[in-house]
Amino acid sequence: MLDENRRPLMTVAAVVVVLAVLIGGFLLLRGGSEAKLSVQSIPNDLTLTIDGHQVAANGDVKVKPGTHTLVGERRGFRTYTTTITARSGDNLSFKMYLYANSAEGRQWGQNNPSQERELEAEAGRKFDQTQARLRQKYPIMAKLPYIGPGFEVDYTNSKTDPKNPEAISVTIDVFGPDGRTKALQWIQFNGWDPASLDIIWSTSKP
Structure with missing residues (x-):
């Protein structure tokens, strides 16, 4: 009986999430010409928002020209916030990679080894890029x-x-x-x- 009561609630919750993503995409497009942003996220089920509007964590989203704030969040991982600047007709790509900060996040990495390896590779690339910029600056x-x-x-x-x-x-x-x-x-x-x-x-x- 309890399971039967939960099903309508779960259905409503799923519909609300889908509507939030669709409405977010619509609001990002409103007014002005478009730019395309291709996003890849790890963990692949993180919550991604652009200017406060939730969008799909992976795939393409169209945004209007200007500066936009991206926020990636997931329980067990450090939240990451950054900004991008888009111009009309741009085709941009961005990797929203979060790193574990708790036992839950580390367990997720053990359960998803391929994504964990990609996270480690990205961390290595970022370190090398930072060191190169430091050597140029100093x-x-x-x-x-x-x-x-x-x-x-x-x-x-x-x-x-x-x-x-x-x-x-x-x-x-x-x-x-x-x-x-x-x-x-x-x-x-x-x-x-x-x-x-x-x-x-x-x-x-x-």
Whole structure:
């Protein structure tokens, strides 16, 4: 008897979700010419919204030109928010990949190994891209770590801008006489301005 009562409720819920997706797509299209956005999502059953309107997590959606906010959410995973800019006639593609932040999310990965492998591959690609941008922004990274007469230079995540994954701090450990002066001379000799670097100084006993 209870199962019979649940069926109409489940049917209504499914209809509401479908209507929400359809209405969301209609609202995104309203006014102006179109651009096409192709979305691929992992997990494939996450909830995706564009400008607050729910759309299909995988497939094509047409949007009007301008800047749009995409949000991917699923229980057991970190929510991800980003923006895209579309122009009339654009054919854009976007990967909405979420990463597990709980036991439920990790269990999902074990139950869906092919999608988990794609997540890991994407994480690797993003790391390589970030490192390439960092090396371009901070040429000093190509020389690090470096040990000089009385000093050692390396780098770490930015201490002054910790929320920025594409910022670093240069760490200089001084352990010999005139180590600080020689470290600054080494930086200038390589053509870098010490004032342009976020330097963290420390002193160790020789």
